[in-house]
Each structure stands twice: as C-alpha cells, then as structure tokens.
Amino acid sequence: MNDTISKPDWIAVDWGTTHLRVWLMDNRGEVLDHRCSDQGMGVLARGTFEPTLRAMLSDVPGAKALPVIICGMAGSRQGWAEAPYASVPCPPPGVAQATRFQVDGLAVHILPGIKQDTPADVMRGEETQIAGFLAREPTFDGILCLPGSHTKWVHISAGEIVSFRTYMTGEMFALLGKQSVLRHSVDTTEWDQTAFDAGLSDTLSRPADLAAKLFSLRAEALLHDLSAPAARARLSALLIGAELASAKPYWLGQQVVVIGTTQLANAYHGALAQQGVAVRSADVGDLTLEGLTAAFHHLTGGPK
Amino acid sequence: MNDTISKPDWIAVDWGTTHLRVWLMDNRGEVLDHRCSDQGMGVLARGTFEPTLRAMLSDVPGAKALPVIICGMAGSRQGWAEAPYASVPCPPPGVAQATRFQVDGLAVHILPGIKQDTPADVMRGEETQIAGFLAREPTFDGILCLPGSHTKWVHISAGEIVSFRTYMTGEMFALLGKQSVLRHSVDTTEWDQTAFDAGLSDTLSRPADLAAKLFSLRAEALLHDLSAPAARARLSALLIGAELASAKPYWLGQQVVVIGTTQLANAYHGALAQQGVAVRSADVGDLTLEGLTAAFHHLTGGPK
Structure with missing residues (x-):
C-alpha cells in the first residue's frame, strides 16, 4: 500500500460469503486504491x-460520515445488519432501499438483495452487478445470464428485474469434480x-438422464480410457x-x-450459441463496482 | 477380542474404499469372530x-494355506492385486474367476468385479452381495435395487446379471447436504x-427440473420457513x-x-411402492458375507 493515501470521497464494498473487496473511491468514480481479503461472511x-x-481502512485518512456502500452477504440475516430483500418485479435496489446506520466516522449503506416468492429464489450481490450492467445499457431488454x-x-425489462432463477450448476461441478x-x-x-459439444447435445435431448450419466464418466475412464480433459468437459456439459x-x-x-x-462463462456462451440463441458476452471489468458507483451517484445526485 | 481364538477354516474379507471387514469362519459357515477397521483402499x-x-489376523492361530476370500476394491487396479472385471451377462464371479496367489500361510482369492461396456458401468463388491442373494433365492428373476x-x-435372469446401471444419488445427497x-x-x-412424497411426485413428472429445484430448497428456507426435516426429505426426493x-x-x-x-433403502422402497411397483425389501443381514461363503463353498465343493 502507499504510505500517502489520498482521502477518498467514499468507500465501495463487495462483501460476499468467501471474500471482502474494498475500493477507495473519489466522487468522479475513480479508484484510488483497492484491497481484498478472505474475511467473507462465512x-x-x-x-x-x-x-x-x-482494519482494512486503518491507513485511510479519516472523514466525518465517509459514505460506505456495501453489497452482498453482509446484508443477510447472518451478516453485519440485515437489509431486507426487495421483491421482483423491481429495479436493482439503490441507496433509498439500503439499510443505513452511522458508526464512528462511517455512514454505512447496505444494499438489499432481491427475492422472488414463486418459484422461491433469492440473490444478494448479483443485483448490484445487474445495476452496473443497466448503468451502462439502461434500455436493455432481454435475459442476463450470470x-x-x-x-x-x-x-x-424496462429497467426492472422481472423474474429470475438460480441453478447450483457451478457448485455441483466443483463438488463432483x-x-x-x-x-x-x-x-x-x-x-x-x-467432448463438451457432444455431451451438451446429448443432455439437452435427454435431460432426465443426468443422474445416470454421471457415474458413466468414471466407468468410461476405467473401461474405455476416457481422457481427463474429455471427462471434465463432459461433466460440465x-x-x-x-x-x-x-x-x-429464459433463453429460447x-x-x-x-x-x-471466465472459462465457465465461455462454456455458457458456446452452449447457447450452439442452440442458435442470439447471445453476446459482456466483457465487463467489474460490474459490481459499477453498480456500487451507480448507488453512490443516487446518494449524491450524480457524478461530480 | 478373545484370547483363545478357535482356529478358523477360512477368512472372509470385504475390502472397500473406506472400510476393511474381516470374518474368521469355520467350514460350516459359522462366524468365529469379526473385526473391522477404516483401512480401506482409499x-x-x-x-x-x-x-x-x-495385522488384523495377528492373534489368529496359523495354518498352512488358510483360504482367504476377498471382494471389493482390493481387486481394483489400485488395490492389492487386480482381479479383472467379468463382463455382463454373467453369473456373479466365483473363485474360479478369482485372482489367486499364495503369501506365507495364506491362499488369497480376490473376486472380480463386473463391467458393462454399453452403457459403460462397473461394480466391485455389489456382485458379491448379489451372489449372497442368489444363494438364498437361486431362481429369482427380476430387478435388484442396491x-x-x-x-x-x-x-x-436365470442366475445371471444381465445388465445394470449405477446412480450417484447417495453421494450427491451427502455432498449437497x-x-x-x-x-x-x-x-x-x-x-x-x-415432504418426500410430494417432492417425489413432482420430480418424477418433471425430472429435467432437478437442477432448478435444488437452490429453491435454500430460498424456501429463507423466505417461507421450510423446515429442515422437510428440506432434507425433499432434497432426497x-x-x-x-x-x-x-x-x-428397470422397474416399470x-x-x-x-x-x-436403511433409511435410504426404505426411501427407495416407499418411492417404488408409491409408483405401484411390486416391490419388497430383503432384510438380509450381511449379504456380502453370504456371497463370500458361497464362493468358499465353490472352492471346497460345498458346506461340510
């Protein structure tokens, strides 16, 4: 870290289950410094x-009521302070819906997650990525895949999150793999x-056979010398x-x-393209930070 | 353990990935003593x-060429000595197909597993449970669910394993849970x-939605106070x-x-009964030991 830190105008925080990311920001949206740690909610x-x-801010020049804008699991019931879910349909929640409180020198704003009653679903953190995407493409109408x-x-649609659905695919890939x-x-x-392309076509035509095909990867490796890269790609497929x-x-x-x-995002892109879907990838740097910045601008009335 | 162990006529061994079970047997099929440890192949x-x-047999009175009959992963490529798979259709392999060798005072017989080329599948250990079941019901024709x-x-059918299919359901339940x-x-x-019955009907009618419904368990717990016993039963369903x-x-x-x-076996029984299947449970003590005993009887020409 520098030993001469400029005084930030506000602090952006992405506080998930496994990570804590902190950006020191000026009020034009420039990043003065960036820290991260594994002090996630978990x-x-x-x-x-x-x-x-x-502790993450110990070298930062103090300020009275320095705004801190936080998204992610820090707003869950087990987090710092609960920020109750907004309900779909709704725009990504901003500072007006945040749970706000003052602690010595900091004006904390914890952004809510979003819930959907039926089918039951929740998000905390992704809504801020979505806010970042909509800050860049405010008239977007369609489907985001995260x-x-x-x-x-x-x-x-019309700047609102209409509905959403969560799949544990990435976590299952990690656990099984x-x-x-x-x-x-x-x-x-x-x-x-x-191997990915072949596995995908096969699964899309007979999705109910997933449970049967998993153990076949092991058996084919033992009996037919299925290679590890092919087995890994087929597991993902x-x-x-x-x-x-x-x-x-959602996509048809x-x-x-x-x-x-990421490799995972590219796999989704390729799979959707294979199905003839009008798909593009957003190479987006850090959408979470853009979403937190959009929230800060709402707080202050726009970029200075 | 007793300090006066009767001299066994043979040793039965079930050597899996996570466990080692050893029975000291007489030649009438009686168990003289039983030991187990977590020294599995893994x-x-x-x-x-x-x-x-x-080490498991250190207190056992010695014998020249004491027969040892082993099933399970000890016969895999990473095990004690490879016992190459038999191929379906075939009866459960016996000592005639075993990998045999002598080591000081022990006449080791490692029973093979079974393979199926298409769809690729393998078993090691279950074939000996099946042998135990067929020793009891030699004319059984139908489906075994293990x-x-x-x-x-x-x-x-006709004393042979015609085909089989493996599902990683139990391991996925443990990993996800x-x-x-x-x-x-x-x-x-x-x-x-x-909750189990309702979840099962729902999944059987729309099996492709499994991937979507998993995360809903978490969301319903957060939003709708889904109880832990209901969530656990529904995950299983x-x-x-x-x-x-x-x-x-296999079952229609x-x-x-x-x-x-077990609770798991009872869940399968209940699910099949709900679908109108002619299902019964085999309350079978230790089928593996019965299968190993059947193999010993083949070695010696029958019970004495």
Missing part, C-alpha cells in the same frame, strides 16, 4: 464486521471442446445441459447477455 | 495390503415423509425422483427387491 462472527472493515457457483438467469468418486477421472484443468433444458423459457427466442469471460 | 499405499490384513452411495439397479450452500437448510437427521425417472426401464412392470433396510 468466517465472521456477529459483531466482527465493523472491526474487520476498519455464471458462477450459483448461476442466475434474469429477465430484464473435486470431492466425488469422479475426481479421479476429471483431475485436470484442460478442456476438450468436442452434463450439468450445463441439464440447466439449459430447465431454463429454456431471447436476447441473452452472458456476464463475464 | 488410505492404503501399494504394498501395504498384505501387512494390513496380517441403495448406497452409488445405487445399482441390476437385472437378474453436507458441503453445499444447502447444508444450512437440511441440517437435521429428521425426516418429513409428506429430488435426487431419488430424478433417478427413478431415468431408471424407469418388474418385480423389484430393494436390498437393505
């Missing part, structure tokens, strides 16, 4: 959020695109294929934007 | 199988049968329902015997 006890954040541990499909009997067969970081079969109402005949350019 | 290095077994981490559906985001919602050992949808050719219009009376 390892923090009640009452330790404030000291954890203060790949991750818990991939979200989000229907956006690292901790199940399949870990021996998929132990690689390589990727076999041909089985899971993403089952997801796409179920999420078809729709404009879809896949958020991100 | 924690053993090459070359440590023999000393591990000898619930477990990797549930097997096995078509038996203990290690995924759902662990908070299903943290109980209680069971809500009504989602996974077993998807399995039953895929395994329908068939005689099905569910092996075991």
Whole structure:
C-alpha cells in the first residue's frame, strides 16, 4: 500500500460469503486504491464486521460520515445488519432501499438483495452487478445470464428485474469434480471442446438422464480410457445441459447477455450459441463496482 | 477380542474404499469372530495390503494355506492385486474367476468385479452381495435395487446379471447436504415423509427440473420457513425422483427387491411402492458375507 493515501470521497464494498473487496473511491468514480481479503461472511462472527472493515481502512485518512456502500452477504440475516430483500418485479435496489446506520466516522449503506416468492429464489450481490450492467445499457431488454457457483438467469425489462432463477450448476461441478468418486477421472484443468459439444447435445435431448450419466464418466475412464480433459468437459456439459433444458423459457427466442469471460462463462456462451440463441458476452471489468458507483451517484445526485 | 481364538477354516474379507471387514469362519459357515477397521483402499499405499490384513489376523492361530476370500476394491487396479472385471451377462464371479496367489500361510482369492461396456458401468463388491442373494433365492428373476452411495439397479435372469446401471444419488445427497450452500437448510437427521412424497411426485413428472429445484430448497428456507426435516426429505426426493425417472426401464412392470433396510433403502422402497411397483425389501443381514461363503463353498465343493 502507499504510505500517502489520498482521502477518498467514499468507500465501495463487495462483501460476499468467501471474500471482502474494498475500493477507495473519489466522487468522479475513480479508484484510488483497492484491497481484498478472505474475511467473507462465512468466517465472521456477529459483531466482527465493523472491526474487520476498519482494519482494512486503518491507513485511510479519516472523514466525518465517509459514505460506505456495501453489497452482498453482509446484508443477510447472518451478516453485519440485515437489509431486507426487495421483491421482483423491481429495479436493482439503490441507496433509498439500503439499510443505513452511522458508526464512528462511517455512514454505512447496505444494499438489499432481491427475492422472488414463486418459484422461491433469492440473490444478494448479483443485483448490484445487474445495476452496473443497466448503468451502462439502461434500455436493455432481454435475459442476463450470470455464471458462477450459483448461476442466475434474469429477465430484464424496462429497467426492472422481472423474474429470475438460480441453478447450483457451478457448485455441483466443483463438488463432483473435486470431492466425488469422479475426481479421479476429471483431475485436470484442460478442456476438450468436442467432448463438451457432444455431451451438451446429448443432455439437452435427454435431460432426465443426468443422474445416470454421471457415474458413466468414471466407468468410461476405467473401461474405455476416457481422457481427463474429455471427462471434465463432459461433466460440465452434463450439468450445463441439464440447466439449459430447465431454463429454456429464459433463453429460447431471447436476447441473452452472458456476464463475464471466465472459462465457465465461455462454456455458457458456446452452449447457447450452439442452440442458435442470439447471445453476446459482456466483457465487463467489474460490474459490481459499477453498480456500487451507480448507488453512490443516487446518494449524491450524480457524478461530480 | 478373545484370547483363545478357535482356529478358523477360512477368512472372509470385504475390502472397500473406506472400510476393511474381516470374518474368521469355520467350514460350516459359522462366524468365529469379526473385526473391522477404516483401512480401506482409499488410505492404503501399494504394498501395504498384505501387512494390513496380517495385522488384523495377528492373534489368529496359523495354518498352512488358510483360504482367504476377498471382494471389493482390493481387486481394483489400485488395490492389492487386480482381479479383472467379468463382463455382463454373467453369473456373479466365483473363485474360479478369482485372482489367486499364495503369501506365507495364506491362499488369497480376490473376486472380480463386473463391467458393462454399453452403457459403460462397473461394480466391485455389489456382485458379491448379489451372489449372497442368489444363494438364498437361486431362481429369482427380476430387478435388484442396491441403495448406497452409488445405487445399482441390476437385472437378474436365470442366475445371471444381465445388465445394470449405477446412480450417484447417495453421494450427491451427502455432498449437497453436507458441503453445499444447502447444508444450512437440511441440517437435521429428521425426516418429513409428506415432504418426500410430494417432492417425489413432482420430480418424477418433471425430472429435467432437478437442477432448478435444488437452490429453491435454500430460498424456501429463507423466505417461507421450510423446515429442515422437510428440506432434507425433499432434497432426497429430488435426487431419488430424478433417478427413478431415468431408471424407469428397470422397474416399470418388474418385480423389484430393494436390498437393505436403511433409511435410504426404505426411501427407495416407499418411492417404488408409491409408483405401484411390486416391490419388497430383503432384510438380509450381511449379504456380502453370504456371497463370500458361497464362493468358499465353490472352492471346497460345498458346506461340510
């Protein structure tokens, strides 16, 4: 870190289950400094959020009521302070809906997540990425696909989140690939695109067979020398294929934007393109920070 | 342990990935003593199988060429000595197909597993349970369902294993229930049968929605106070329902015997009964030991 930190105008915080990311910002939206740690909600006890954040800011020149805008799991019931969910349909919640409080020198705003009653679903953090996307493309109408541990499909219309659905595909891929009997067969970081494409077509045409086909990866590795890159790509295809079969109402005949350019996001993009979907990827830097910045601008009446 | 162990006539061994079970047997099929440990194949290095077994038998009066009959993962490529798979259709392999060798004072017989080329599938250990079942019901014609981490559906006809299919349902239930985001919602050992029945019908009618419905358990716990016993039963119903949808050719219009009376086995029994299947449970003590005993009798020409 610099030993001469400029005085920030506000602090942006993305506080998830496994990570804490902090940006020192000026009021034009420029990043003065950036810190991150693994002090996510999952390892923090009640009452330790404030000291954890203060430790991250210990070298920052003080200010009276420095605005802090936070998104993510810090607003959950087990977090710093609960920010009750907004309900769809709604725009991504801003500072007007935030849970606000003052603690010595900090004016904390915790942004709410979003809930959907039927089918029951929730998000905390993604709504701020969506706010960042809409800050850039305010007239977007269509589907956002946010790949991750818990991939979200989000229907956006007229600046509002209309409905969404969460799939545990990424988490299942990690659990099956690292901790199940399949870990021996998929132990690689390589990727076999041909195996992915074939597995995807197969799963999309018979999605109910997912449960049967998983163990076949192990058996084919033992009996037919299925390679690790092919097994890993096929595992991903089985899971993403089952997801796409179920999420078809979200993408069939729709404009879809896949958020991100990770290997996982690229797999979704390729799978949707294979199905003839009008899909593009948003190579978006850090949408969460853009969403937090949009919230700050609402607080202050716009960029200075 | 007794300090006066009768001299056994043979040793029965079930050596799986996570466990080692040893029975000291007389030649009438009576158990003289029983030991078990967690020295499964998963924690053993090459070359440590023999000393591990000898340590389990250290107090056993010696014998020249004491027969040892072993089933399970000890016969895999990473085990003590490979016992190459038999191929379906075939009866459960016996000592004639075993990998045999002598080590000081022990005449080791490792029973083979079974493979199926298409769809690719394998078993090691279950074939010996099946041998035990067929020793008891030699004319059985129908389907065996062996619930477990990797549930097997096995078509038996004329004393042969005709075909089989493995589902990772039990392992997925454990991974999702203990290690995924759902662990908070299903943290109980209680069971809500009504929730299981409703979830099963729902999944069987729309099996492709499995991927979507998993995260809903978390969301319904957060939003609608879904109880932990209901969430746990519904998680089981989602996974077993998807399995039953895929395994329908195995059970529709068939005689099905569910092996075991664990909570998991009872869940399969109930699910099949709900679908109108002619199902019974085999309350079978230890089928593996019965299968190993049948193999010993083949070795010696029958019970004495």
